Amino acid sequence: MAKENISRGNTLKLKWGLTIRMKLFLLAVIIGLSFLGTGYLLYSSFQDIFVAVQEVDSASRKGRLISGMKDELGYGGFVHFFQRAILHEDLEYITAAEARLKGFISRTTEYMNLPAIADEETRNLTIIYRVIEKYLRILKEMKTLLADGEPLGDMEKKGSIDDQRAIAAFKWFESYLAKVDREANQLVKNTLFRIRRIMLVVFGAVLLIIATLTLAIGRSIAGKLKGLLQVTNDMAAGNLVKRMVVKVDDEIGRLALSFNKAIKNLQDTVKSINSLSVHNQELSKDLSENVEQTISVITEINNGINLISDDTEHLTHNIVASKAALEQILDNNKSLADQINNQASSVEQTSASVEEMNASIKSVAKITEEKKKAADKLVSVTMRGSEKVNTTTEIISQISRSIDDMLNLITVINNVASQTDLLSMNAAIEAAQAGEAGKGFAVVADEIGKLAESTSENAMSISQTLKSVVEKIKEALTAGKESGRAFAEITAGVKEVADAFSEISLSTDELANGSREILKATNVLLKSTEEIKSDSAQMQQGSEEIRNFITEIQEISANNLIGVKSINTKSNDIYDAIDKISQLIIQNSDNAEEIQSAMDKFKINGESVFDDRIDTSVFINARIRHKLWLIRVEQFLHDSHSISEEEIVSAEECSLGRWLYSSGLKRFADIDEITSLEQVHKKMHEKSERLVALSRAGEKEQARAVLQELKSFSQTITGYLCSIEEKIALKNAAQELEAL
Known part of the structure; x- marks a missing residue:
């Protein structure tokens, strides 16, 4: 069958050969036959092992039964309880001995039922069993005697049974079972040794055959795969020029032909990717420029919307203030109208009062003259x-x-009374000395004493009365003097009253003249009050109309503000959509750069597919990132967009900063403007910290002033990006000229 080789433009006829599948099939058949032979030998050997294992198991089981029989008869078994029963003549020991005998008989029966028991085993078991039957008969006699309450008597002599043959039989079983166990174990060992020897021989032969065939097949395949590996390595390095040389029509030959076709298709695909990547970069650049222009236009529109929104809010605030002032004016007008009404009433009352006062003044003048x-x-x-x-x-x-x-x-008088009292005392003393003869003198002395005492008391009473009279006279004298002064003051006051009445008379004449003038003025004031009252009603009506107009203006302003906010919201939606579009454009540009970087290693006709030109759309995308960031910051002041404070403040967290510090600074370090761009970018974010602080404090006006400074920094940053873009474009143009 003829196949075509594409390498170096040569055409070869492929020769027929044994395919790899056939070679592997033959190898599998040989390995299968080897394993079948090995399996048969192992099966026969395992049959021998099975027989040996059964013998070992049978010997082990017999050994356990013989050991159990000895336990049933030995110490702690039948013999022990039999001797105890004879010694103590206790039925309980006889019962325990019977239980041991039953266990022995059970094990003996189990042994007899085992398959393939030798005659010698049966004979020795019979010897042991007959000895046990003798013990069993004696045990039954002992049980009968004890049950009847009779002594055992000479049972000890009867219990002396010759059990040497039974002991010899047990020893024979021990030696016999040990011999069987040794022979079975030896058989297992011999069989395992034979299996191991067979396995070594068979596996050695199989491995030798497999190694020989594998080496032959591997050498055949390796020689063919060596060329495939070389072409594959070149392909992995990006060289799509070389092709596989194919001579034999087998799997590797067909694989090589398919591989050559795949390389050719990959070469065509790389060329297509190259053209598509270039076209994609151009489209991304055009789209980025359009998005940048759209952002600029929408930014101007948004600035106008924000200005209208601020003016509308200011207008609404002024309207509210005007309405409040107008309400105050209306209240004042109402109060003024009430006061004017009160004033009109007061003026009317005043006019009547003035007339009454004029009449009263005349009456007062007359009365004053009389009172004077x-x-x-x-x-x-x-x-x-x-x-x-x-x-x-x-x-x-x-x-x-x-x-x-x-x-x-x-x-x-008081002195006379005192002397009289002293005289009375002397007379009493003399009368006492005279005794009976002096009784009459004593009576006289007593009367004189009483007279003196009465005189003294009366004198004292008169003295007190006179002192009281003196005090009253002094008070009367003082009151008289004060009355004199009072009369003098009254006289002066009455003179002053008379003079005052004269002045009042003169004043009442003047007051009468003034009251006539007041009455005239009051009439004029009453007329003016009526005119003011009419004007106040008209002013109140006009104020009501103005309030209605202001209310309508307020509603219109509120609707305008709602509309402006709705436009602002839609503008935010547009920003979000543009943001997503810009992110997709940026992602597309990044993907194009990654594709270019990944495909740059491919070579067609000895040359690299892609050139070393730098896509300038990266700077357009950087400007888009920065302008969108500035828009979000402005919306942050209007509380209409979600942007984190960290993204505003941190130079590394904003979109431009992430590009700048991830790849921009390193990639364009040889351009001076990139360093200046970084410095201005940091200063701008330092100002952003103040903007956030003012926004937190509610200082919106100062924050807007800082925003204007940020916009100034933004213009500088945009200028640097444009300058870097122009330099990169010049480098790309120089590379194109060199290529030509």
Whole structure:
């Protein structure tokens, strides 16, 4: 069968040969036959082992039964309880001995039922069994005697049975079973040795055959696979030029032909990937530029929307303030209207009061004139009263002096009373000394003493009365003096009252003239109040209309604010969509770079598939990342977008920073602008910290001022990215010229 070889443009006719499948089939047949022979030999050997194992098992079982018989008869068994029964004549020991005998008989029966028992075994078991029957008969006699309550008597002599033959039989069993066990074990060992020898010979032969065939087949396959391995290594290194050389029509030959076709298809695929990658980069670049332009336009629109939103909020705030002020004006107008109404009533009342006051002033003037005359009369009366008070005061002074003389006389009376009392005491003493003759004198002395005592008491009472009178006179004298001063003051006051009535009379004349003027002014004020009242009602009506207009304006402003916020929300949705698109574009660009990096090792016609040009869309994507970050920061101030504070503050966490510190700085370290870009980027994020702090504190206006500074930094960053992009584009152009 002819096959075509593509290597180096040669065409060869393939020769027929033994295929690998056939070779492996022959090897499997030989191995199978070897294992069948080995299995047959092992089967026959295992039959011998099975027989030997059965013999070992039978010997082991017989040994256990013989050992059990000895245990039933030996110490702690039948013999032990038999001797105890004779010694103690106790039925309990006889019962225990019977139980041991039953166990012995059971084991003996089991032994007799074993297969393939030798005649010698049967003969020795019979000897042992006959001896045990003798013991059993004696045991039954002992049991009968004890049951009847009779002594055992000479049972000990009867119990002396010759058991040497039984002991010899047990020894024969021990030697016989040991011999059988040795022979069985030896048979097992011999069989295992024979199996091991067969296995070694057979497996040695099989391994030799397998090794020979495997070596031959392996050498044949290895020679063919060596070329395949070389081409595969070159292919793994990216060389798609070399092809497999195929001479024999077997599996490897057909595999080589298929492999050559696969390399050719892979070569075509790599070329297609190259063209598609270049086209994809161009599309990504165009799409990135369109997205960047879209972001710029939407940013301007959003700035306008934010400005409208701020102005609308400010307008709404002013409308609310105006409405509140207008409400206050309306309240003031109502209050003013009420005050005007009250004022009108008051003016009317004032007018009536002024008229009444005018009449009262006339009446007061008349009364004042009358009272002035009465006051003049009162002045003359008070002057006369003052003179009388002075005369009374002088008389009281004279009485006071007379009372002083009376007090002196009372002092003399007190002295006389004291002397009289002393005289009475002396008379009483003399009467006492005279005895009976002096009784009459004693009576006289007693009366004199009483008279002196009464005189002293009366004098004291008169003295106290006079002192009280003196005090009253002094008080009357003081009151008289005060009355004099009071009359003097009254006289002066009455004169002042008379003078005041004169002044009041003059004032009432002036007041009458003034009240007439007030009455005229009150009439004018009443007319003006009516006019103000009418104007106030019109102003109240106008204020009500203005309030209705402001309410409508407030509703319109609120609807506008809702619409602006809705537009802002839709704008955020657009930003999110653009963000997703930009992320997809960035991911597509990154994937294209990874594809280019992965496919760069492939060579077609001795040359690399891809060139070393740098895709400049990476800088467009960097600008897109940065502009989207700035948009999110602005939305952060309006509480309309979710961005973490860390992404705002940290230079490493923002989208531009992640690109810059992951690959940008290293990849474009030879360009000076990349260092300047990093410095401006850090300064911008330092300002961002202040923006976040002001936003937390609610200082929105200051935060917006900081945002303007961030926008200035952003323009500088965008300029650096454009400058780097231009330099990379110049490098790419230079490489294209060198390639030409």
